Amino acid sequence: MDWTGRVLELHIDAVGHGGVFVARSEGRVVLVRRALPGERVRARVTEDKGGSYCRAEVTDVLEAAPDRVADACPAAAGGAGCCDFSHVAPAAQRRLKQEVLAEQLARIAHLPQRIPVAPLPMPATPHAGAPAGGEGGAEGWRTRIRLSVDEAGRAGYRRYRGSEVVADLRCPQQIPGALDGLQDTVWQAGADLAVAVDDDGRRHVVEIAPPPMTRAAHRRSGRRGASARRAARSQRRAEHIVEGGGSAVQRVDGREWRLAPTGFWQVHGAAAQTYSDLIREWSGLRGGDTAWDLYGGAGVFAAAMAGQVGPAGRVEVVESSSQAVRDGRDALVDLDGVRFHHARVGHALAEFADGDGGARRIGGSPGPDTVVLDPPRAGAGREVIGALAATSAARVVHVGCDPASFARDLALYGGHGFRVEELRAFDGFPMTHHFESFALLVR
Known part of the structure; x- marks a missing residue:
């Protein structure tokens, strides 16, 4: 059975993970782009590999949802993959993301929480004429x-x-x-x-x-x-x-990073500062403590935690990108208690396991009081989370950019005695289905 090219008349039931909307036809699931829950649409099947589902794209809206707006992105309307929610009112975009997160947390992690996906402020300092201040701006945020x-x-x-x-x-x-x-x-x-x-x-x-x-x-x-x-x-x-030049200047808490324009930095102009503030709020660190910053990039979170642990404490950063490690060392050169380790997180945790009862340490420092990790889209996974559970960490701040991977990781923590104390989510990518989720786990 191959429905490719077939035009279906569909009622859209719900939003799905990955920027699609769920409908059903003749016993099969149809994943529809650029629709909205409650709408009646015509959609052309664009991909069908057989089995229980196929993919389609809206060609005509027969009954529009109240949250549908004129498409804000001509490129996406022409087929580009940049803005899959540009046909949705900004506040409704965040509600859709909230629904997706709630469904993933309930189904995968067995967590019934429903948390709002909060808008990020617009950058305090305008970039090239962008509006400053205020919250919830869906346009003019990507740097x-x-x-x-x-x-x-x-x-x-x-x-x-x-x-x-x-x-x-x-x-x-x-x-x-x-x-x-x-x-x-x-x-x-x-x-x-x-x-x-x-x-x-x-x-x-x-x-x-x-x-x-x-x-x-x-x-x-x-x-x-x-x-x-x-x-x-x-x-x-x-x-x-x-x-321009070889170094793009970025600032968080008044500290300056000079990064390659091709390197990684949060793309929303307000994201790095907002997320750093939350890490500081949740870390629970005191003077003399030890923190691990895994998948730590150029050390934005490490800089925040270094101010909390003070000169007597340690922050150990593990990052696989050699460029990010160099940039981080340059930016944090004045912080003697911060050390960068160029390694993959899984390899680093295995290498730094000592023989004393399976305790895990990095760089000879004491075991961690708090671990912060911001893994890639696939999540941290069973091996990394199992290794963290073998440490002395009483608090973990886990960051996720994919709600399904995030939920899978939270379920793994539960098997090691951690419980979710708090959850937050931010709309770091307006006009798209993407967003950032944060969990504070304690034991």
């Missing part, structure tokens, strides 16, 4: 952008679940002015562009050479083709600074 270049040399966004480039830069997420003029330049075909607007309002543009990709990978469709292209793009490639 780091990754673009792709098509065969004609035009910059744009990748098509949803595809490799084709949609050469339209009209996306409302971006800080005003971030992409000005880029549509007028002919770039190297197959290249990527990294754009960053830093806390001084300076724009940095880096052209990244095309990946060394085989013809077969170019031609291959579906998940295998996408995986091959992602693997090629993850390889080290030549970079050319087109505008």
Whole structure:
């Protein structure tokens, strides 16, 4: 059974994980893009691999939900994967995310909590004319952008679940002015562009050479083709600074980081400060304590915790990116109690296990009082959480950018005697289905 190309008339039942909406037809689940719960729509099936479900995209809205608005993103309306919630009123976007988080927590972690997904403030210091202050802004918040270049040399966004480039830069997420003029330049075909607007309002543009990709990978469709292209793009490639410099200035709590425009930093202009404030609130650290910051990046959370443990305490940061470790060491050079370890978290925890009753330590420091971890989208997983449970940590602050992985990880903590004391979530990615979740776990 292959329904690809078939047009279905559907009633949308609910929001699903991953930016889709759930409907049913002839006993099968249909995952529909750009719909809303309660709507009646026509949708064309775009992908069907058989089995119990297929994917579809709305072609006509027959009965609209009250929260539907005129599409705010021309690029997404043209098929780009940048804004999957740009047809939804901003407050309703957050309610949908709340529903997804509640469903994942209840089904996977057996936690009945329903917590709001809070808006982030707009940056206090305007970037390139962005509005300052206030909360809940769904536009003009993104300070780091990754673009792709098509065969004609035009910059744009990748098509949803595809490799084709949609050469339209009209996306409302971006800080005003971030992409000005880029549509007028002919770039190297197959290249990527990294754009960053830093806390001084300076724009940095880096052209990244095309990946060394085989013809077969170019031609291959579906998940295998996408995986091959992602693997090629993850390889080290030549970079050319087109505008700005090699260092983008970012600040949290008055401390300055100088980062490569291609490196990692929270893309929402207010996220790094907001999340750092929460880590400080939840850590429970006192002078002389020891904290671990796992998947610690350039040390934003480590800097917050270093102020709490003081000169007699320790903060051990584990990060797999060598560039982030270098940037973090430079930014925190004055904090003698902060040490960076360049390693994968799972490997580091195994390596730093000593023989004294299975206790785990890093760098010879005492066992941790508090552990903060911000794993990638796949989550921390059984091995890492089991290793943390073998430490002396009484508090864990766990950060998740995918609600399903986040819920799976929370369920694993429960098996090791931790309980969830508090949960929060932030809309760090307006116009999309993505958001950040935080859990404070204690034992």
